[in-house]
Amino acid sequence: MKMNRNHERVHIDEGNMCRLCAAEIKEIYSDLSLSEEELDILAMPRRAFIVRFPVKTGTGKTRMFVGYRVQYNDARGPAKGGIRFHPDLTLEHMSDLAFLMCLKCAVVNIPFGGAKGGVLVNPKELDRNELELVTRGYIRAIADFIGAFRDIPAPDVYTDEQIMAWILDEYERIKREHCPAIVTGKPVALGGLKARKYSTALGGIYILEEALKERGMDKTGTRIAIQGFGHVGKNAARLLHEKGYKVIAVSDSGGGILDREGLDIPSVISHKKTSRGVTGFSGAQGISNEQLLTCDCDVLVPSALSSQLHSGNADDVKAKIILELANAPTTAEADEILFKKNVLVIPDVLANSGGVVVSYFEWSQNLNNDYWDEEKVLEKLRQTMISAYRDVHAICLQEQCRMRKSAYKIGVKRILHAERLRGNL
Ligand code: GLU
Numbered sequence: 001m002k003m004n005r006n007h008e009r010v011h012i013d014e015g016n017m018c019r020l021c022a023a024e025i026k027e028i029y030s031d032l033s034l035s036e037e038e039l040d041i042l043a044m045p046r047r048a049f050i051v052r053f054p055v056k057t058g059t060g061k062t063r064m065f066v067g068y069r070v071q072y073n074d075a076r077g078p079a080k081g082g083i084r085f086h087p088d089l090t091l092e093h094m095s096d097l098a099f100l101m102c103l104k105c106a107v108v109n110i111p112f113g114g115a116k117g118g119v120l121v122n123p124k125e126l127d128r129n130e131l132e133l134v135t136r137g138y139i140r141a142i143a144d145f146i147g148a149f150r151d152i153p154a155p156d157v158y159t160d161e162q163i164m165a166w167i168l169d170e171y172e173r174i175k176r177e178h179c180p181a182i183v184t185g186k187p188v189a190l191g192g193l194k195a196r197k198y199s200t201a202l203g204g205i206y207i208l209e210e211a212l213k214e215r216g217m218d219k220t221g222t223r224i225a226i227q228g229f230g231h232v233g234k235n236a237a238r239l240l241h242e243k244g245y246k247v248i249a250v251s252d253s254g255g256g257i258l259d260r261e262g263l264d265i266p267s268v269i270s271h272k273k274t275s276r277g278v279t280g281f282s283g284a285q286g287i288s289n290e291q292l293l294t295c296d297c298d299v300l301v302p303s304a305l306s307s308q309l310h311s312g313n314a315d316d317v318k319a320k321i322i323l324e325l326a327n328a329p330t331t332a333e334a335d336e337i338l339f340k341k342n343v344l345v346i347p348d349v350l351a352n353s354g355g356v357v358v359s360y361f362e363w364s365q366n367l368n369n370d371y372w373d374e375e376k377v378l379e380k381l382r383q384t385m386i387s388a389y390r391d392v393h394a395i396c397l398q399e400q401c402r403m404r405k406s407a408y409k410i411g412v413k414r415i416l417h418a419e420r421l422r423g424n425l
Pocket residue numbers: 080081082083152153154155156157184185327352353355356357359
């Protein structure tokens with residue numbers, strides 16, 4: 001274990017900086033010969049807090065809710081990151097994801113730091129009115145710590161544009177003035193961008209298409225399996241299907257479906273609307289989420305929760321490319337196994353950054369009060385994604401290393417450069 005100048009423990013040895021990416025950071029630490037000060041500045045979040053707030057539920061009883069927010073680093077700009085509603089949140093996991101947000105914004109070179117937060121709740125157990133009250137209660141609890149130039153929330157797991165609209169409204173009520181740039185992923189009528197809804201998926205597809213070219217793989221015949229059918233997974237399936245790829249398997253928390261001839265995605269989407277899940281889709285074989293991850297396909301797209309690919313199943317993965325649309329879906333052990341199997345893992349900080357890239361466009365348009373048409377948004381998204389892919393790929397070629405490692409290197413270097421310019425190093 002290392003000690004810094006103040007004789008505090010420097011957390012890298014215990015992997016506390018980001019439990020999800022400790023192995024990479026450790027390698028980068030020695031590859032880039034980072035000093036102890038450089039390491040120390042990234043070792044812990046700048047601010048991490050827990051709030052508790054009361055909500056009067058439908059039964060008339062008051063229930064206390066717990067919320068978190070972590071602002072990991074803001075050297076490159078205001079902290080930025082999603083808010084999730086989920087029953088299994090921990091402050092540590094929020095901190096790991098906030099660190100990944102810092103790297104993500106740095107990798108795609110947008111002027112934001114990284115944050116993440118959420119409320120410990122199963123949103124499926126709340127009615128619409130309770131969901132609104134929980135959202136408003138959470139924002140009242142954190143309002144003093146967020147802001148258009150401080151920390152800007154966005155959608156994440158189980159939060160959507162309606163929730164962003166309530167966030168906007170609650171914040172503006174507190175501040176008693178309009179402030180559209182306080183939150184991104186808002187409805188269009190409140191200053192949001194239409195493309196934000198599907199930009200995480202589309203950004204990932206732009207990257208995937210570059211990788212397919214690189215690997216000499218052809219669109220026709222590329223079979224794709226997608227885990228997760230929330231905003232990101234569903235839009236990825238829809239857009240890939242529209243572009244002519246064969247999506248052979250999809251799943252949600254209730255299980256998955258497989259059709260080797262390719263699923264008719266628009267019909268799967270309507271089926272999910274009426275039956276609340278993808279399972280039971282006629283003509284397709286039912287499979288588990290675990291089977292989906294190891295099914296015979298060319299591209300695997302994890303779009304659900306973290307740590308889905310681990311040492312127990314990575315060896316059985318048959319895909320040649322993994323596009324990480326979820327945050328941290330692959331553990332470090334699995335990453336190593338996949339690298340040895342010559343599977344190209346396109347890491348989350350690159351693959352799913354299309355969401356925050358369009359959030360950046362939304363934020364800057366809100367501030368300038370100057371709105372682009374959708375075509376321009378998509379073209380700018382494409383340019384940003386491809387240029388980030390090329391930066392990352394160049395290092396992979398030079399150093400013959402994993403894509404995750406080269407992306408992290410770019411991110412860490414850019415954050416430390418900003419810290420140095422500020423005089424913090
Ligand atoms: N949930 C998104 C992510 O993880 C939010 C990013 C944003 O738009 O701020 O990238």
